[in-house]
Amino acid sequence: MGRSSDAREKILASAQSLIELRGYTALGVAEICKAAGVPKGSFYYFFESKEALALAVLDEHWKAQRGNWARVLQDDAEPLLRLRRLFEETEASLRAGQQSCGTVSGCMFGNLTLELSNQTEPIRKRLQQIFDAQVEMVEKVIAEARERGEAAVGDAREAARSIVAQLEGQVLFAKLYNDAQHLEALWANCLSLLSARHPDEAAISS
Amino acid sequence: MGRSSDAREKILASAQSLIELRGYTALGVAEICKAAGVPKGSFYYFFESKEALALAVLDEHWKAQRGNWARVLQDDAEPLLRLRRLFEETEASLRAGQQSCGTVSGCMFGNLTLELSNQTEPIRKRLQQIFDAQVEMVEKVIAEARERGEAAVGDAREAARSIVAQLEGQVLFAKLYNDAQHLEALWANCLSLLSARHPDEAAISS
Numbered sequence: 001m002g003r004s005s006d007a008r009e010k011i012l013a014s015a016q017s018l019i020e021l022r023g024y025t026a027l028g029v030a031e032i033c034k035a036a037g038v039p040k041g042s043f044y045y046f047f048e049s050k051e052a053l054a055l056a057v058l059d060e061h062w063k064a065q066r067g068n069w070a071r072v073l074q075d076d077a078e079p080l081l082r083l084r085r086l087f088e089e090t091e092a093s094l095r096a097g098q099q100s101c102g103t104v105s106g107c108m109f110g111n112l113t114l115e116l117s118n119q120t121e122p123i124r125k126r127l128q129q130i131f132d133a134q135v136e137m138v139e140k141v142i143a144e145a146r147e148r149g150e151a152a153v154g155d156a157r158e159a160a161r162s163i164v165a166q167l168e169g170q171v172l173f174a175k176l177y178n179d180a181q182h183l184e185a186l187w188a189n190c191l192s193l194l195s196a197r198h199p200d201e202a203a204i205s206s
Numbered sequence: 207m208g209r210s211s212d213a214r215e216k217i218l219a220s221a222q223s224l225i226e227l228r229g230y231t232a233l234g235v236a237e238i239c240k241a242a243g244v245p246k247g248s249f250y251y252f253f254e255s256k257e258a259l260a261l262a263v264l265d266e267h268w269k270a271q272r273g274n275w276a277r278v279l280q281d282d283a284e285p286l287l288r289l290r291r292l293f294e295e296t297e298a299s300l301r302a303g304q305q306s307c308g309t310v311s312g313c314m315f316g317n318l319t320l321e322l323s324n325q326t327e328p329i330r331k332r333l334q335q336i337f338d339a340q341v342e343m344v345e346k347v348i349a350e351a352r353e354r355g356e357a358a359v360g361d362a363r364e365a366a367r368s369i370v371a372q373l374e375g376q377v378l379f380a381k382l383y384n385d386a387q388h389l390e391a392l393w394a395n396c397l398s399l400l401s402a403r404h405p406d407e408a409a410i411s412s
Contacts, residue, residue, distance in 0.1 A: 023321055025231040103324040113382045114320045115229055118309040127382055161388075162395050165375025172374050173367065176319045176333055182367075189368050192398045 008046045010036040016057050020097070020105045023115050024054055054112070055126055061108055062130045073137050079145035080199045083138070083163070084187050090167065091183035094174055106175035110168045135160045142194060152195040162193050214252045216242040222263050226303070226311040229321050230260055260318070261332055267314055268336045279343050285351035286405045289344070289369070290393050296373065297389035300380055312381035316374045341366045348400060358401040368399050 014036035018027050029050055033040045047053040072085045098104045105111075109130055117124040139160035145151035153159040166189050173182040191198060220242035224233050235256055239246045253259040278291045304310045311317075315336055323330040345366035351357035359365040372395050379388040397404060 022325060023229075023231060025229060105324055106320060110378060111320045113378055114312060114317045117382045118311055118384070119228060124382065124384075131379070131382060158391060161379065162372070162376075162391055165379060165388075165391075166368065166372050167375070168378050169371025169373070169375035170368075172316060172319055173337070173371060176323045176330065176337060178324070178330075182371075185364060185368055185371075189399060192401065193395060195398065 007036070007038045007042045010038055011043060011046060011053065012057060012060055015053055016061060016108075019054070019057060019112070020108055021101060024050075024112060025115065029053075051120060051122060054116075054123060058109070058112070058123070058126050058130065062133075066133065069134065069137055073141050078150075078199050079141045079148065080150055080191070080194075080196055082141055083190055086138075087167070087183055087186040087190070090171070091180050091186075094171070094180040094183065098178070098180060104175045104178050104180055107168060107171045110171060131164065134164050138163055145194065145196065150196055150199065153193075159194055163190055166190070166193065213242070213244045213248045216244055217249060217252060217259065218263060218266055221259055222267060222314075225260070225263060225318070226314055227307060230256075230318060231321065235259075257326060257328060260322075260329060264315070264318070264329070264332050264336065268339075272339065275340065275343050279347050284356075284405050285347045285354065286356055286397070286400075286402055288347055289396055292344075293373070293389055293392040293396070296377070297386050297392075300377070300386040300389065304384070304386060310381045310384050310386055313374060313377045316377060337370065340370050344369055351400065351402065356402055356405065359399075365400055369396055372396070372399065 011032060015027070015032050018032060018035060027050070029043055030040060032053070033043050043053075047056065068089065069086065072089060073082050075082055075085075077085070094104050094106075109127055112123065113127050113131075117127055135157065139157045142151055142153060142156040142159050142163075146153060146156060151159075167183075167186060170182045170186055174180050190196075217238060221233070221238050224238060224241060233256070235249055236246060238259070239249050249259075253262065274295065275292065278295060279288050281288055281291075283291070300310050300312075315333055318329065319333050319337075323333055341363065345363045348357055348359060348362040348365050348369075352359060352362060357365075373389075373392060376388045376392055380386050396402075
């Protein structure tokens with residue numbers, strides 16, 4: 001079982017890299033197994049289909065990303081500064097990916113949403129859960145900022161969705177122009193969307 | 207040549223529908239020809255490759271959309287209201303697509319950006335040109351609004367890019383949740399991103 005479990009990890013890791021580079025549709029099970037260095041029989045021992053693998057890749061990727069988001073967004077820094085750090089870390093992670101594979105491959109969740117969400121209901125549902133969770137994490141930070149009088153928004157959930165939408169839109173541009181710098185607009189845009197003042201200015205005037 | 211030209215149109219129309227529904231990678235030339243009702247030989251008479259077809263589909267689609275954007279954005283209505291109409295028309299068009307094919311298929315340019323822009327340079331370049339043109343059209347409207355004192359932004363191009371990013375992000379959510387209503391947030395977000403007042407309020411207070 002030691003070896004088998006290792007094979008599952010290898011398949012997941014190869015599938016994640018390949019999906020990030022080339023999307024889901026372009027990949028075949030044989031190619032994934034070849035990249036993972038495992039026999040094709042192992043694949044069907046762990047995953048009943050390519051779709052089942054995609055769901056497992058989404059879960060793994062979200063487990064890691066959720067950990068990062070929680071570390072940043074549930075920190076005890078000022079709420080708005082936590083959002084800024086989220087944008088900075090996302091930009092840094094796009095840059096790291098670009099350095100390792102030559103191009104900005106974007107956000108796997110956004111990529112698969114546009115590639116697949118109108119075609120397979122299980123993947124659509126999983127992506128909805130992931131984006132719902134992202135929006136909820138951002139919403140809590142906005143609600144905290146609002147309580148402190150640092151953001152003036154009526155509906156914190158709606159505002160959180162707009163911030164995640166802005167993030168996905170700028171990541172789309174980063175991928176299109178192969179330039180992570182597009183994410184630098186996020187912080188100022190976030191302050192505008194939240195009718196918030198720059199925390200440093202707020203600190204000076206308080 | 208009459209018949210041939212008709213075949214080219216049929217191939218383009220079928221390819222556009224199929225790409226909107228299922229993306230680019232999933233399609234084969236044979237399937238496109240079958241849907242268009244033309245022999246496969248015709249395909250290679252008009253297009254040297256599937257990629258050449260995709261570029262032609264992008265051009266056709268942008269030609270039509272650019273016409274719509276120009277009609278709305280170069281109108282003589284108040285600048286900010288033109289942006290509002292752009293969002294409303296985009297939402298209406300997503301709804302119309304959803305009624306005809308059952309799901310919101312999103313923005314073809316956004317879909318192909320996330321599916322392909324890191325994989326094929328000719329398609330990346332064409333999509334860059336299209337998004338550059340969209341941003342430029344929005345930028346001109348923002349500059350007009352700024353001249354009239356209705357928007358307070360430093361860099362009109364950067365602001366235009368953020369508005370197009372917000373549009374793409376909310377279209378992503380519309381596709382994910384199969385619900386065009388996500389676009390309703392665009393107008394209020396646009397006003398926030400432009401530090402603009404609602405034009406009706408501006409009219410009342412002036």
